[in-house]
Amino acid sequence: MIEQVAEPLQQHGFAKVVLELEVNNHPGVMSHICNLFARRAFNVEGILCMPMSDTSRSRIWLLVFEDQRLEQMVLQVEKLVDVRSVRRHGAEHEVFERLERFFH
Amino acid sequence: MMQMTGAELIVRLLERQGIRTIAGIPGGAILPLYDALSGSDIIRHVLARHEQGAGFMAQGMARVSGRPEVCFASSGPGATNLVTAIADARLDSIPMVAITGQVPLSMIGTDAFQEVDIYGMTVPITKHNFLVRSAAELLEVIPQAFRIAMSGRPGPVLVDVPKDVQNQLVSFEAYPEPAVPDPVPALDMVAIESAAKMIDEAERPVLYLGGGVVHSGASRLAVTLAEQAGLPTTMTLMALGTMPVDHPLSIGMLGMHAARYTNFVLEESDLLICVGARFDDRAIGKAAQFCPNAQIIHIDIDPAELHKIKAAHVAINGDVATALEALLPRVKHNLRKRWLSHVDSLKSRFPMAMPGRDDPRTHYGLVHAVAAVLDDEAVIATDVGQHQMWVAQAYPFRRPRQWLTSGGLGTMGFGVPAAIGAALSEPDRTVVCFTGDGSFKMNIQELATLAEEGLNVKIVLMNNNSLGLVYQQQNLFYGKRVFASKYRGEPDFLKIAEGFGIAAVDLDSSPNPRATLAQALQSRGPCLIHASISREEFVYPMVPPGAANTEMIGG
Numbered sequence A: 001m002i003e004q005v006a007e008p009l010q011q012h013g014f015a016k017v018v019l020e021l022e023v024n025n026h027p028g029v030m031s032h033i034c035n036l037f038a039r040r041a042f043n044v045e046g047i048l049c050m051p052m053s054d055t056s057r058s059r060i061w062l063l064v065f066e067d068q069r070l071e072q073m074v075l076q077v078e079k080l081v082d083v084r085s086v087r088r089h090g091a092e093h094e095v096f097e098r099l100e101r102f103f104h
Numbered sequence B: 001m002m003q004m005t006g007a008e009l010i011v012r013l014l015e016r017q018g019i020r021t022i023a024g025i026p027g028g029a030i031l032p033l034y035d036a037l038s039g040s041d042i043i044r045h046v047l048a049r050h051e052q053g054a055g056f057m058a059q060g061m062a063r064v065s066g067r068p069e070v071c072f073a074s075s076g077p078g079a080t081n082l083v084t085a086i087a088d089a090r091l092d093s094i095p096m097v098a099i100t101g102q103v104p105l106s107m108i109g110t111d112a113f114q115e116v117d118i119y120g121m122t123v124p125i126t127k128h129n130f131l132v133r134s135a136a137e138l139l140e141v142i143p144q145a146f147r148i149a150m151s152g153r154p155g156p157v158l159v160d161v162p163k164d165v166q167n168q169l170v171s172f173e174a175y176p177e178p179a180v181p182d183p184v185p186a187l188d189m190v191a192i193e194s195a196a197k198m199i200d201e202a203e204r205p206v207l208y209l210g211g212g213v214v215h216s217g218a219s220r221l222a223v224t225l226a227e228q229a230g231l232p233t234t235m236t237l238m239a240l241g242t243m244p245v246d247h248p249l250s251i252g253m254l255g256m257h258a259a260r261y262t263n264f265v266l267e268e269s270d271l272l273i274c275v276g277a278r279f280d281d282r283a284i285g286k287a288a289q290f291c292p293n294a295q296i297i298h299i300d301i302d303p304a305e306l307h308k309i310k311a312a313h314v315a316i317n318g319d320v321a322t323a324l325e326a327l328l329p330r331v332k333h334n335l336r337k338r339w340l341s342h343v344d345s346l347k348s349r350f351p352m353a354m355p356g357r358d359d360p361r362t363h364y365g366l367v368h369a370v371a372a373v374l375d376d377e378a379v380i381a382t383d384v385g386q387h388q389m390w391v392a393q394a395y396p397f398r399r400p401r402q403w404l405t406s407g408g409l410g411t412m413g414f415g416v417p418a419a420i421g422a423a424l425s426e427p428d429r430t431v432v433c434f435t436g437d438g439s440f441k442m443n444i445q446e447l448a449t450l451a452e453e454g455l456n457v458k459i460v461l462m463n464n465n466s467l468g469l470v471y472q473q474q475n476l477f478y479g480k481r482v483f484a485s486k487y488r489g490e491p492d493f494l495k496i497a498e499g500f501g502i503a504a505v506d507l508d509s510s511p512n513p514r515a516t517l518a519q520a521l522q523s524r525g526p527c528l529i530h531a532s533i534s535r536e537e538f539v540y541p542m543v544p545p546g547a548a549n550t551e552m553i554g555g
């Protein structure tokens, strides 16, 4: 019998993308976002989160691979009640680049 | 200025939201809320025997009414027992608000007695969830919970309320307004125009209706569209009843246990109009081979469903009823004689085979015999297994919300408590629950609730003393290596019913099963109707898991 098994998840080799999320700032937001990516087996390479100057909001930066499921992931992220907006940037966005030196 | 405890505030807000019945089980961390509920003249509490039962009762109420309904559970094991019913509501898009007690705020994170992180645990299975940190927050959280549960694509919301928050005093000027659903998204009229044009130009179109048609109250519009444009119409498991079975355009349920002709019609279609459905694998089989020659129009309230499994040529994000209303005046009247007569010829060449349909001692015959006694006002619930599929194939559904089944999660144990919920919500209807011996035992304790409430629920137990669907799969796909699917012992279900104080009849020993059945169904109050079914009866036709829909076996 051939069960319906998903294709093996191939992410390496894809270009990277930076997602910028503006979210409501409360203790559960990070778990909603991380959980969504984990549950849909979509790797998050990097994540940053800080409150904005208006402290009722936070900004989250995510570094992810641009595979064919990214579109679907973004739609799912947009459905989260606490996510106010999602913007997409190329991997060259400086937010993660500037942090490189803390990791290498 | 008003002042009350968080617990009292929750009860007042639920009353104002229109909640009249709540199913649940108390425990230490939710006792303040129960104490406040005891003072309500408006809300009735139904004491379930297991929190999963309470969750499915709330679902049963919500499935027949379309409104969000509520269940209560205490912290720790009470809350974890709700998890399956919440996940089930998520997958079938059922509006529900689950309220759980939690250990006091100051003790969260200390591994306190009956502390579990139910907030964390339910993140992936709720539409949204809340951990309430002050009584004042309830003024916002409770209406939000209802708004989220019923807006857009409905779903379950969990509100976890620490015990000290329930006891905390809160002062406020005025109650918040009861929640109403968000306005539906504006339609892309260009897309509507192109959809209308595609329907007019198609030669072999098929209308594919899903549960969203039920949620949006759009069955009548969908039927009108089908009639106007001459569209053969298939329904998912969740959409059964949206077009009456005997409508000339109905081609029945699609997918794994569809009639052969239904899947063949889909195979030949050149345009698939998917309305409030989500291309689930049980419905479409191998995605790449589903409707290989069809263009796709997809209408759904959830933008993430569009293009998720199948790329649509025209994707319309919107409320299904609103979209159909916009579409109708733009679609030409079309008799579509050629295509419809071809559909009819496929239907007569590859019909749904129902051996034994006139014999009430067979599975199909029993389903037909039950239907023959009832009218369309009855509600039909099922559990999960072969019996569920036989009912889906054979029962003549003719109205939306007539049919309650666990589709997405496929939860054994759903049937009895969901039927109780349906009867709590609509006590004048006859509610029938078709169950299997395996599923029945998963929430059999709710017979006590049923007896106590004296509801008009008839449980038709199709007993093959096995996990029939598993037995079938092992026989068909695992080299007949039957393992862990046949029971060695067999409980006496008639005595069990009697022990719970519920009337029971046995069709096996009845000289006239039709008469026994009719009497049991027509007298008021709960009743167990027991019928043995051969273990060797399988659900056919069947698309093997992972195969294309046209590769059916049997039937």
Ligand SMILES: Cc1ncc(C[n+]2csc(CCOP(=O)(O)OP(=O)(O)O)c2C)c(N)n1
Pocket (backbone or CB within 6 Å): B383, B384, B385, B386, B387, B388, B410, B411, B412, B413, B435, B436, B437, B438, B439, B440, B462, B464, B466, B467, B468, B469, B470
């Ligand atoms: C809670 C749960 N556990 C396991 C399963 C897997 N499963 C699907 S059908 C089935 C057998 C159901 O047996 P029964 O209720 O007697 O129905 P039958 O198939 O015999 O009609 C099982 C074990 C499930 N769907 N739900």
Ligand SMILES: [Mg+2]
Pocket (backbone or CB within 6 Å): B385, B436, B437, B438, B462, B463, B464, B465, B466, B467, B468
């Ligand atoms: Mg069984």
